[in-house]
Amino acid sequence: MSSREEFLQRVRQSLRYPTREHGGDLPATPIPPPPALKDWQREAELVRQRCAANREALLLKLEEMAAKMSWHVVRAGNPDGAARAVADLAAKLGATSVVVTQHPVFGRVAVDSTLRQRGIRVVPTVTGIEGAPSSREELRQATWQAGLGVTGVDYMIAETATAVMLPRRGVSRLASLAPPVHVAVVEPEQVVETLDDFLALRKAESLSGADPRGYLNLISGPSRTGDIEQTIVVGAHGPREVHLIAVW
Amino acid sequence: MSGVKTHLFKQGAGQALADPSIQTSLRRLAHFRENRAAAIEEVGHERREELREQARQIKRHTLEHLDHYLETLAASVERAGGVVFFAKDAQEANDYVLSVARRRGVRTVIKGKSMVGEEIEVNHALEAGGVEPVETDLGEYIIQLAGETPYHIIAPAIHKSKEQVADLFVEKLHTPRQTEIPALAGVARQTLREKFYRADMGITGVNLAVAETGTVVLVTNEGNGRMCTSAPRVHLALMGMEKVVPRLEDLGVFLRLLPKSATGQRISSYVTFITGPRRDDEEDGPEEFHLVVLDNGRSRILADPAMREALYCLRCGACLNACPVYQKVGGHAYGWVYPGPIGAVVTPLLVGLPRAKDLPYASSLCGACREVCPVGINIPHMLLTLRHRLAEGQPEERKADRRERWLMRAWSLAVGRPWAFSLAGKLGWVLLRPLARRGKVRSAPPPLNAWTRSRDFPLLAWRPFRARWRGLPRKSS
Numbered sequence: 095m096s097s098r099e100e101f102l103q104r105v106r107q108s109l110r111y112p113t114r115e116h117g118g119d120l121p122a123t124p125i126p127p128p129p130a131l132k133d134w135q136r137e138a139e140l141v142r143q144r145c146a147a148n149r150e151a152l153l154l155k156l157e158e159m160a161a162k163m164s165w166h167v168v169r170a171g172n173p174d175g176a177a178r179a180v181a182d183l184a185a186k187l188g189a190t191s192v193v194v195t196q197h198p199v200f201g202r203v204a205v206d207s208t209l210r211q212r213g214i215r216v217v218p219t220v221t222g223i224e225g226a227p228s229s230r231e232e233l234r235q236a237t238w239q240a241g242l243g244v245t246g247v248d249y250m251i252a253e254t255a256t257a258v259m260l261p262r263r264g265v266s267r268l269a270s271l272a273p274p275v276h277v278a279v280v281e282p283e284q285v286v287e288t289l290d291d292f293l294a295l296r297k298a299e300s301l302s303g304a305d306p307r308g309y310l311n312l313i314s315g316p317s318r319t320g321d322i323e324q325t326i327v328v329g330a331h332g333p334r335e336v337h338l339i340a341v342w
Numbered sequence: 343m344s345g346v347k348t349h350l351f352k353q354g355a356g357q358a359l360a361d362p363s364i365q366t367s368l369r370r371l372a373h374f375r376e377n378r379a380a381a382i383e384e385v386g387h388e389r390r391e392e393l394r395e396q397a398r399q400i401k402r403h404t405l406e407h408l409d410h411y412l413e414t415l416a417a418s419v420e421r422a423g424g425v426v427f428f429a430k431d432a433q434e435a436n437d438y439v440l441s442v443a444r445r446r447g448v449r450t451v452i453k454g455k456s457m458v459g460e461e462i463e464v465n466h467a468l469e470a471g472g473v474e475p476v477e478t479d480l481g482e483y484i485i486q487l488a489g490e491t492p493y494h495i496i497a498p499a500i501h502k503s504k505e506q507v508a509d510l511f512v513e514k515l516h517t518p519r520q521t522e523i524p525a526l527a528g529v530a531r532q533t534l535r536e537k538f539y540r541a542d543m544g545i546t547g548v549n550l551a552v553a554e555t556g557t558v559v560l561v562t563n564e565g566n567g568r569m570c571t572s573a574p575r576v577h578l579a580l581m582g583m584e585k586v587v588p589r590l591e592d593l594g595v596f597l598r599l600l601p602k603s604a605t606g607q608r609i610s611s612y613v614t615f616i617t618g619p620r621r622d623d624e625e626d627g628p629e630e631f632h633l634v635v636l637d638n639g640r641s642r643i644l645a646d647p648a649m650r651e652a653l654y655c656l657r658c659g660a661c662l663n664a665c666p667v668y669q670k671v672g673g674h675a676y677g678w679v680y681p682g683p684i685g686a687v688v689t690p691l692l693v694g695l696p697r698a699k700d701l702p703y704a705s706s707l708c709g710a711c712r713e714v715c716p717v718g719i720n721i722p723h724m725l726l727t728l729r730h731r732l733a734e735g736q737p738e739e740r741k742a743d744r745r746e747r748w749l750m751r752a753w754s755l756a757v758g759r760p761w762a763f764s765l766a767g768k769l770g771w772v773l774l775r776p777l778a779r780r781g782k783v784r785s786a787p788p789p790l791n792a793w794t795r796s797r798d799f800p801l802l803a804w805r806p807f808r809a810r811w812r813g814l815p816r817k818s819s
Contacts, residue, residue: 098416101428101637105409105583108645123403125410129554129589163608219625233625238539254609263623267572271565289609290594297590300555306422307621309571312613317565319527320605321481321497323504324373327527330480331534332565332612 131301138298141291152252152285153342160255163315164328165338176341177208180244180277183337184214187275189241191215196264197246199279203341205244219266237266243273243333249292250278250285254314257338258292261308270313276333278313281341345463345491347677348689348698354675355704364672367501374497374663377606378714385602396595397717401654404588405644411553411586412635418556422618424631431638436467439545439578442632443473446576448542452534454560454567455479456547457657458580458636460492460679461692464545475545476537478566480530487514493673494681495659496604501672534566544570544628548581549656550596551633553588558633560614561600568612577628579616583635584653596656599716603658639692648727652687654717661711661721667704676701683711683721690728696738702728745789770802 145152160167170176180203184192192209194200194216206216217236218226227233237243245265249258257278259265270276286292300306317332328334347354358364382390404411416426429435443451451468453459453475465475465486477486481498485491487510492498499507508521517529546567550559558579560567571577587593601607620627643649662668662682673681677698678689686705690698702725705711711721732740756762777783783799785791793799 097430097434098426098428101430101635102409102413104430104637104641105412105644108641109406109408110645123406125407126588221625230625237626256609256613261621261624264625267568267624267626271568271572289597290591293591293594300590305621306418306555307618308615309617309620309624309627310615311568312609312615313611314609314613315611317563318611319480319564320373321479321484321499321564322502322507322523322526323367324370324497324500325523327524329531330527330564330566331478331531331538331569 129297129301131298134294134298134301137294141286141294145286145291148287149282149285152287153282153340155287156250156252156255156285157340159252160338163255165255165315165336167338167340169340169342171342173203173341176203176279176339177205179339180205180279181208181212181214183275183277184209184242185212187241189214189275191217191236191240192242192244193217193219193237193240193266193269193273194244195219195246195266195269197279199246199281199341202281203279205279218264219269220264233266234268237268238272240269240273242275242277243269243271244277244279245270247278247280247284249295250280251287251289251292251312252285253288255338256289256292256312256314258310258312260310267309267311270311271332274329274333275335275337276313277337277339279339279341345678346693346697348693348701350677351675351698351700351704354677355671358672358675359670363503363506364501365670367503368669368672370500371663371669374605374659378603378660378663379606381602381606381608384608385598393595393599394716394718397599398654400587400592400595401717404586405584405650405653408583408586408644411588412583414553414588415551415556415586416633416635418552418554419558419618419631419633420556422556422631424556424618424633426633426635428635429637432462432636435462435580435634435636435638436464438632438634439464439580440467440471440473442576442578442630443468443471443543446542446630448473448576450537450541451475451543451545452537452541452566452570452574453477453479453482454544454546454562454570455482455498456545456580457492457495457679458547458582459545461582461638462580462636464580476534476541478534478537478570479564480527480566483530483534484510487511491674492679494662495657497659501674538566538569538573541574543576543578544574545578545580546570548579548585548633549600550593551581551586552590552593553586555590555617557590557615557617559593559597560612560616561597561610562614563605563607563611565612568614571614571616572627575628576630576632577616577619578632578634580634580636583637583640584655600656600658603656603660603714603716643688643691646691649687649691649724651719652684652691652724654719655684655688656716658716660714660716664710664714666706666708666710671704676704683725684719687719687721687724687728695728695731695735699732702732764806767802767806768804771804774799774801 168179170179247257248260316328316336317330318328319330320326419426427438468475477483484499493501512519548558549561601610619631665683668682676685680688686701707722756766778801781801786794
């Protein structure tokens with residue numbers, strides 16, 4: 095018997111598993127059947143509709159909570175304003191190089207060109223395209239040395255001011271972590287109300303047969319520690335400052 | 343389990359009580375209590391009860407079908423390209439960790455905080471195998487430098503003052519002495535950044551694991567957990583087998599309860615969902631993902647109907663902060679990785695009741711632990727059950743000696759007969775009278791000094807209450 099089988103066998107014995115072969119009863123609470131894709135697609139659709147219908151209130155709720163969770167919130171008004179806000183911040187920080195992830199939002203918010211106009215080096219988080227690091231090692235080094243990391247978000251949870259980033263090409267794990275300051279650019283359509291809304295959307299995605307692999311992060315404010323004398327210090331190992339640039 | 347010192351509870355407790363610096367540190371637990379109370383206030387008590395009940399139902403169901411959900415979890419992790427290893431005990435788990443490290447030529451391992459890692463002493467195993475383990479959670483880093491074990495489930499170095507940390511950094515890291523807390527955190531950040539950049543392998547714990555998707559969830563604040571799962575080539579996660587939940591949507595209730603109970607946060611700074619190794623299209627992240635699922639005595643708890651609830655534990659530490667005993671004797675007295683009320687239950691079950699006889703008595707049974715527990719574990723009742731086993735259980739579990747049994751038998755004879763009870767009271771008065779000063783016995787001869795060593799014994803009254811009661815004037819109703 096493999097060690098796995100032995101392990102599971104021990105668990106079954108501990109439960110005195112009431113299998114029919116042993117003449118036992120069935121377990122008290124039955125295992126629910128696998129979830130149906132269409133139910134969760136419907137659930138996800140309801141979440142989207144509800145959030146769209148309450149958009150204005152949700153954005154206000156998000157801004158209020160973001161301030162409580164130590165995000166610096168900038169209401170940029172429009173895409174150009176958002177790009178300017180990112181560049182202003184980079185200049186204020188004296189950052190000479192900024193790492194920017196590949197996200198559809200940057201097709202609308204021209205962060206790259208605005209930064210370059212101000213003479214700041216832009217590092218895209220992909221390899222093998224023009225203007226990008228030539229190898230993963232080079233990208234890693236550049237990310238580690240960048241003064242600022244700029245990312246889009248895929249969902250923004252209003253109730254806890256949580257930015258969610260899903261895995262895909264060009265979404266670096268380190269861009270929102272290694273630089274001392276992180277900027278997340280958020281559009282109104284990305285805002286959902288609760289953690290459970292996000293989980294419902296994610297569930298629908300996971301059932302629809304997409305690549306199961308992936309690394310996603312829920313980020314709710316700066317990195318912090320209270321490990322010495324229970325005194326909160328920001329910027330433990332991740333960013334000491336986080337900014338939310340709202341494209342509305 | 344070379345690090346088990348559970349038989350030294352009384353000695354450890356005495357040392358902590360006599361150490362003013364530790365007592366000062368323990369008073370800081372008040373921050374945790376206040377923050378937690380404020381967080382619960384914000385969600386409202388009714389909603390909190392609702393969440394707690396949902397959490398209990400999920401835990402109960404999952405444990406009833408643990409074999410099924412562990413099999414599902416393993417299949418899902420493998421579908422996502424990860425490798426799953428089921429370890430019967432610490433030895434098997436450590437052997438596996440070391441085999442992965444060897445195969446990948448790993449020299450340095452960066453570690454996120456993991457109570458299971460502490461339980462199996464994976465650092466010792468790595469060092470013995472020629473691999474350098476580096477703790478990266480600030481609290482864990484401090485205690486690793488000091489060569490100690492964690493003092494608290496979520497605040498491992500809570501017993502250290504900033505001056506002690508400052509001295510430790512000067513001695514071990516040879517950095518200029520800093521005494522401000524942000525500067526000390528800065529020293530750790532600088533030192534560890536180099537390690538993050540160079541390490542070959544990351545080892546983390548697991549807060550929750552989702553069976554249906556094979557997703558491992560980490561709940562952290564510092565960002566070191568994200569580093570350990572982003573920077574190195576290999577990521578290995580260690581989990582106790584009870585950490586599995588069935589479905590993605592089950593996470594909601596636990597992600598709400600855990601940070602509120604632990605630190606009083608609405609949500610922790612980072613919640614990370616890890617499903618397998620990095621995708622082909624990602625530019626960073628580990629090439630390999632391993633999940634080690636550990637039993638190490640947990641199946642015994644599962645098989646013990648009176649104790650199964652102990653496996654609901656989320657390791658939030660709220661019961662430690664609320665416990666009047668932990669608040670005075672601190673974490674090291676308990677003699678193993680899990681201190682406080684939950685430790686007093688889990689430790690005897692995992693290391694064996696005869697080795698940890700004092701722990702079930704390290705409680706006033708006030709019930710504060712159960713009250714603050716995010717999954718409502720009935721810790722006081724379990725402690726009573728363990729005490730019952732120590733008194734009346736199997737001979738190898740029994741703690742009570744012949745003298746105590748004789749005394750208890752005499753007591754039960756006396757309380758069952760009014761004349762004997764009354765006589766014993768008078769006899770007690772006669773015997774204690776010469777020892778009493780101002781109505782209290784402060785030190786008695788053996789064997790009664792076992793009582794008076796740590797508390798006074800009030801002198802029995804010559805005329806007992808029931809006699810005075812009879813003499814009291816009655817009001818007619």
